[in-house]
Amino acid sequence: MKKKQKVLWIEDGARADFQNMLGPVYVHGEYDLVVALDATTGIAHLRRTEFDVVIVDIRIPPGEDRNWRDLYKRGHSDNANARLGLDILYGLLIPHAARMRLDGIPRWVTAERFAVFTVESKTQVHLDLERLNIRIYRQKTTETTNRALLEIIEEVRKITSR
Amino acid sequence: MSQPLTLELSDEIYAQIKRQADKSGLAPTEWLLDILQNQLLPSAGEAQLEEGADSDKIRRLAESLSPFDLPIGVYIVAKDGRFIKCHEKVREILRLSQNDELNYSILDFYRDPEERGRLMQRLDREERASNRQKWVEKEILSFEVEGREIFVQDHTRSLYDPETEEIIGYICCMVDVTEEINYRRLFERLPIGVYRLDAQDNIVEVNKAWYEMLGYSSADEVKGKSALEFYADTEDAQEFQQSINQQDSVVDHRLKLRKKNGEHIYVSVSAIRDKSPEGKYTGRGGTMMDVTTEERYRSILDGVPLGFYVARLQNGEDVVTDFNRKFLELLEFESEDEAHRFKIRNLHASNLEYEKFMKTILSSPTHSLNGYKLKVKTHKNREKVFEINSRLLHNSRSEVIGRVGAVRDITEEAALKEKEEYLVKKVEELTNDIGAILHTYASTLVMIKQSVEAVISSLKPDPFEKYHELLPQRAAEALAGPARRLADLLDKLLQLAKSGDRTIALPKTEWAELENLLHILRNYISIAPFVEGYPSILREAALNMSTICDDIQKGKLPREKVREVRTAAMELLRICNLIALHQVSDVTIEIDYVLRALREYVVTGAQTEISKAISKVPQLISQAINRLQGFARSRGVTLDVIESSEVLVEVAEHDVSRAISNLLHNAIKYSWIRKKDEAPWIAIRVRTDSHYVYIDFENWGVPIPKEELERELIFKLGYRGRKASDRGRSGTGIGLTDARRVAREHGGDVIVKSHPARSGGRDDDYQQPFITTATFKLPLYPDLQNKE
Numbered sequence: 001m002k003k004k005q006k007v008l009w010i011e012d013g014a015r016a017d018f019q020n021m022l023g024p025v026y027v028h029g030e031y032d033l034v035v036a037l038d039a040t041t042g043i044a045h046l047r048r049t050e051f052d053v054v055i056v057d058i059r060i061p062p063g064e065d066r067n068w069r070d071l072y073k074r075g076h077s078d079n080a081n082a083r084l085g086l087d088i089l090y091g092l093l094i095p096h097a098a099r100m101r102l103d104g105i106p107r108w109v110t111a112e113r114f115a116v117f118t119v120e121s122k123t124q125v126h127l128d129l130e131r132l133n134i135r136i137y138r139q140k141t142t143e144t145t146n147r148a149l150l151e152i153i154e155e156v157r158k159i160t161s162r
Numbered sequence: 163m164s165q166p167l168t169l170e171l172s173d174e175i176y177a178q179i180k181r182q183a184d185k186s187g188l189a190p191t192e193w194l195l196d197i198l199q200n201q202l203l204p205s206a207g208e209a210q211l212e213e214g215a216d217s218d219k220i221r222r223l224a225e226s227l228s229p230f231d232l233p234i235g236v237y238i239v240a241k242d243g244r245f246i247k248c249h250e251k252v253r254e255i256l257r258l259s260q261n262d263e264l265n266y267s268i269l270d271f272y273r274d275p276e277e278r279g280r281l282m283q284r285l286d287r288e289e290r291a292s293n294r295q296k297w298v299e300k301e302i303l304s305f306e307v308e309g310r311e312i313f314v315q316d317h318t319r320s321l322y323d324p325e326t327e328e329i330i331g332y333i334c335c336m337v338d339v340t341e342e343i344n345y346r347r348l349f350e351r352l353p354i355g356v357y358r359l360d361a362q363d364n365i366v367e368v369n370k371a372w373y374e375m376l377g378y379s380s381a382d383e384v385k386g387k388s389a390l391e392f393y394a395d396t397e398d399a400q401e402f403q404q405s406i407n408q409q410d411s412v413v414d415h416r417l418k419l420r421k422k423n424g425e426h427i428y429v430s431v432s433a434i435r436d437k438s439p440e441g442k443y444t445g446r447g448g449t450m451m452d453v454t455t456e457e458r459y460r461s462i463l464d465g466v467p468l469g470f471y472v473a474r475l476q477n478g479e480d481v482v483t484d485f486n487r488k489f490l491e492l493l494e495f496e497s498e499d500e501a502h503r504f505k506i507r508n509l510h511a512s513n514l515e516y517e518k519f520m521k522t523i524l525s526s527p528t529h530s531l532n533g534y535k536l537k538v539k540t541h542k543n544r545e546k547v548f549e550i551n552s553r554l555l556h557n558s559r560s561e562v563i564g565r566v567g568a569v570r571d572i573t574e575e576a577a578l579k580e581k582e583e584y585l586v587k588k589v590e591e592l593t594n595d596i597g598a599i600l601h602t603y604a605s606t607l608v609m610i611k612q613s614v615e616a617v618i619s620s621l622k623p624d625p626f627e628k629y630h631e632l633l634p635q636r637a638a639e640a641l642a643g644p645a646r647r648l649a650d651l652l653d654k655l656l657q658l659a660k661s662g663d664r665t666i667a668l669p670k671t672e673w674a675e676l677e678n679l680l681h682i683l684r685n686y687i688s689i690a691p692f693v694e695g696y697p698s699i700l701r702e703a704a705l706n707m708s709t710i711c712d713d714i715q716k717g718k719l720p721r722e723k724v725r726e727v728r729t730a731a732m733e734l735l736r737i738c739n740l741i742a743l744h745q746v747s748d749v750t751i752e753i754d755y756v757l758r759a760l761r762e763y764v765v766t767g768a769q770t771e772i773s774k775a776i777s778k779v780p781q782l783i784s785q786a787i788n789r790l791q792g793f794a795r796s797r798g799v800t801l802d803v804i805e806s807s808e809v810l811v812e813v814a815e816h817d818v819s820r821a822i823s824n825l826l827h828n829a830i831k832y833s834w835i836r837k838k839d840e841a842p843w844i845a846i847r848v849r850t851d852s853h854y855v856y857i858d859f860e861n862w863g864v865p866i867p868k869e870e871l872e873r874e875l876i877f878k879l880g881y882r883g884r885k886a887s888d889r890g891r892s893g894t895g896i897g898l899t900d901a902r903r904v905a906r907e908h909g910g911d912v913i914v915k916s917h918p919a920r921s922g923g924r925d926d927d928y929q930q931p932f933i934t935t936a937t938f939k940l941p942l943y944p945d946l947q948n949k950e
Contacts, residue, residue: 015694020742022695023702026686029678035691073873146698 004032005052007153010042010085011035011117012060018140021149028150038063039084043102046092050108053156055149058085058118058125071100086128089114093132111135112159115152135159179234235314235336238321241329243267243278255314255338257307268334271305285318285332295319302343303336313343355429355450361443363389363403375429375452377422394418394426402431406446410435416453428457464488467570473506474555474564480506483564492548492571494540504541511537511545519550523565529554535576538569547576600761604754611750618743621736631797632744633835634693644737645700648730649683652676652707655727659719667718672710679703679710701738707731751796755827756896762820763900774908776943777815779848779855780806785815786823787846790830799830800843807848809855810943813908818940821904824897825859825912825936834863834931850942854910857938865932866916868925876914877902901938910940 007025011018014035025033034049036042040063046054062068062084072084090098092109115136116129122137129137136155138148183190235255237248245263253263256271272278285298301316314336321331349356355372359365365388368381376392378384393399398417405412411434418426433448463470469489473480482504493509495501510516515537523531530553538548552567618624625640626632656676659665665673682689686699711728780803787794787801794801811818826844833842845860870876879899902912916934923930 015692019694020698020701022690023698023700026689026695026699027679027682027702027706029675029682033691035695 005030005157006049007031007033007053007055008042008045008051009033009035009055009149010060010088011057012037020146024147024150025153031153039068039088040065042088046106047104050106052113052160053115053153054113055115055117055152056085056089058083058116058120060084067100085118089132089134113156115156117149117152237336238331238333239268240331243269246331252336255312255336271307273304273306273311277303281318285320289320295322302339312338312340315339357450358445358447359389360445365389366445372450375427375450376419392419394420406433406435416457427452428454469493469569472564472566475562480564482506489569492569494542494544500541509538511539523552523554535572546571546573548572596761600757603757607750607754611747614743614747614750618740618747621740624740625737626740626744629798632741632748637741638693638696640737641696641700644730644734645683645686648704648707648727648734649680651727651730652680652683655719655723656680658723664719667715668710668713672713675706676710679707697738697741700734704731704735704738708735748796751793755793759824759896759900763896774812774814776810776812779809779811779857782815782819782822783846783857785819786826789823790826793827794830797830797833798841799833800841801846802843803846805847805849807850807855809850811855811940812943813940817904818908821901822857822938824901825938828897828936829859829861832864832934833861836862853942854939855942858935860933860935862919862931862933865928866914866934867928871914871916905938905940908940910938913937913939
């Protein structure tokens with residue numbers, strides 16, 4: 001039996017607003033999708049498991065970890081400004097430029113495995129994406145179909161399988 | 163008999179004496195003494211006078227005085243003052259012609275004849291005291307000659323008849339000191355202080371104005387004192403000394419001095435340095451004016467943050483003539499010289515501004531402007547905005563001769579004002595826009611809600627019909643049967659396909675896909691990360707199943723079996739669709755409230771006046787309940803008013819009703835079911851104390867983390883709590899902010915508490931239910947308290 005690709009989706013809206021995007025991925029059968037609803041859970045999964053694809057939302061809550069909560073309180077005391085997804089990406093990919101120091105970053109972590117899926121427009125994040133060298137970006141809009149998550153996973157796979 | 167004689171001589175007389183003395187080879191004083199003591203006075207004393215003819219005796223005596231042509235005013239008068247003999251100099255002083263004096267008495271010249279009496283009395287007193295003949299010296303007498311007041315310095319001594327030892331006349335000496343006296347008078351009477359210091363800067367001489375200025379009663383009080391004693395600040399003294407040493411003279415130097423009583427005064431000093439022929443400092447003299455009032459005004463003028471100016475009309479142009487320091491600063495002049503005579507027209511940002519200003523001030527009935535906003539151009543060509551208060555100046559013929567004014571820099575204020583006006587305009591536009599948008603959205607939401615309801619009713623039977631809110635668990639329960647049935651039927655189909663050569667009905671990949679779908683249908687609960695994911699997975703599986711069923715080649719598999727599978731897939735899809743539709747319906751109701759709350763928040767924020775009325779608290783609660791009854795019903799939440807009180811409050815009813823609704827809305831939204839098959843409920847209580855009424859909304863459900871309460875994050879605009887999206891609940895983070903704002907505008911507040919519902923539960927375990935109480939506090943209407 002073919003080994004399933006491991007996918008992590010860090011997205012606080014996965015349970016509610018974006019739940020319809022789960023079905024196509026699970027039913028596709030090739031992907032073992034793990035969902036993290038906050039930064040703490042996302043990092044815990046990243047430390048525990050090697051993922052082939054990691055899809056990150058920009059605005060996510062901190063979760064239970066005190067450090068993430070402190071960071072969230074310090075600069076982003078409301079959801080509108082919480083951009084902890086970017087802090088995760090910087091922490092993993094450019095540690096020296098990160099606000100959050102992440103110890104024990106797994107070796108498998110490379111920019112090409114990462115994608116950003118967010119409500120923020122490209123103009124709001126393009127500088128960060130360039131700096132982080134993340135090539136796959138998708139904005140959540142009303143035109144986003146419930147296959148969008150699957151499509152992103154496949155785009156990343158295309159790059160990593162070259 | 164000889165007495166020492168002291169004379170103060172004018173330069174001219176001294177020069178004549180000196181010439182005579184030089185001829186005799188004597189010093190001027192020796193020569194003069196010799197004349198007076200050895201020739202003039204002894205001759206007078208030794209003269210033999212004939213009996214019965216005093217006048218003649220005196221005349222003869224006088225004629226015997228050979229040196230009578232001295233260039234000093236010597237004269238002899240009889241006891242009654244008649245002239246017996248006088249020197250030419252006396253005639254000159256008294257404007258008398260030769261021998262004319264014999265027709266006059268010295269009394270004819272006294273401005274105050276009694277003064278002569280006083281002089282004689284003094285002479286008599288002194289002679290008696292010393293028991294010998296005595297000169298009364300340096301008596302300044304005021305004479306009137308040809309209608310003009312003159313002053314003479316007089317020396318008088320009695321002439322005694324040697325026989326009778328009676329006074330028969332007086333020998334006198336006069337020097338015209340009119341000029342000196344006039345100068346002295348001027349010195350004394352000058353309204354400005356005049357002073358002279360010696361080489362050690364000790365006071366030698368001051369006039370009345372000077373000592374009075376410093377609070378002293380006489381010149382003697384200050385003579386001999388060091389000038390340093392009068393400085394309030396020793397640095398001032400040093401600076402002044404330096405100035406006068408460098409420039410020999412100073413003009414209008416401002417100093418702070420200390421008066422006798424310790425008070426400080428400001429003076430303007432002009433002084434000249436005295437020096438010896440070698441250039442050595444020998445003292446200084448000068449004048450001093452009290453400028454305390456001026457300095458006080460100046461310090462006020464320089465202290466206030468206003469620029470004051472006076473402009474005068476010169477050759478048709480207003481030019482700046484007077485100003486304070488702030489004026490220079492505001493208009494960026496580097497020095498007073500730069501500002502002086504500056505054409506005021508050039509300080510206006512443009513000619514148009516200038517013309518407009520002039521037109522406005524000239525058309526004002528009082529020829530004045532207050533609070534006029536003017537764009538100006540500073541000397542450094544920078545544009546600023548000033549507020550001007552100005553008045554035109556007129557001459558006696560009511561012609562405009564200039565203007566006076568005060569200016570204030572309001573550049574930043576004006577910019578802020580402009581920005582504020584822009585923002586107000588923008589907010590008004592936004593308010594209108596939001597109103598219009600929300601109006602449209604409200605209609606759209608109605609359309610969506612009705613369409614969804616229509617579709618739901620077309621998909622009957624609806625397993626969720628009896629529920630007010632579609633909770634994920636209920637959805638999961640409704641999905642379990644159809645998913646199992648589809649899995650069973652698919653399993654049978656797959657088994658059937660494996661038996662016999664029926665696999666040709668589909669490509670291999672699709673059989674594999676069906677196997678995968680069976681696996682998903684059997685295991686979707688473990689595959690899905692959470693219960694909310696079930697419908698999405700099962701819908702996708704059902705859709706795929708349906709598509710594959712369509713691909714099965716006809717005649718290769720029993721049609722009935724395929725139809726059963728397809729029917730089961732469609733049933734599962736129907737349930738999934740019903741779930742989605744109910745979710746949309748629930749969200750529509752939620753969004754409807756959120757959008758209305760948003761609109762009211764924005765519109766209320768733009769209101770400037772709130773009209774209050776006296777309202778009954780239960781009525782306000784009823785309004786909130788009515789407003790949210792539909793929402794509560796949709797969520798299956800019961801609203802229970804447990805305790806109430808007919809108290810009154812004075813409030814903006816609409817706002818308070820909305821604020822209370824916000825709290826009730828949250829309570830409904832974040833309620834969990836306490837027991838299976840029992841609807842969640844909200845407890846509403848009204849409490850009072852002597853000043854306030856407290857309306858409590860208590861719910862059982864979603865916790866509010868301790869830190870969010872402690873740091874009052876929940877009241878922050880746009881903030882949504884960590885647990886606020888529990889089970890997909892949407893929101894804006896406006897409700898509590900709005901409620902507290904309204905409460906505080908009414909002198910009240912909103913207080914929120916949240917603690918574990920079960921006793922012994924950890925207060926940081928947010929998986930358990932919490933009891934949350936939101937309290938709306940309002941001041942009681944005072945009349946009611948008075949009645950009580």
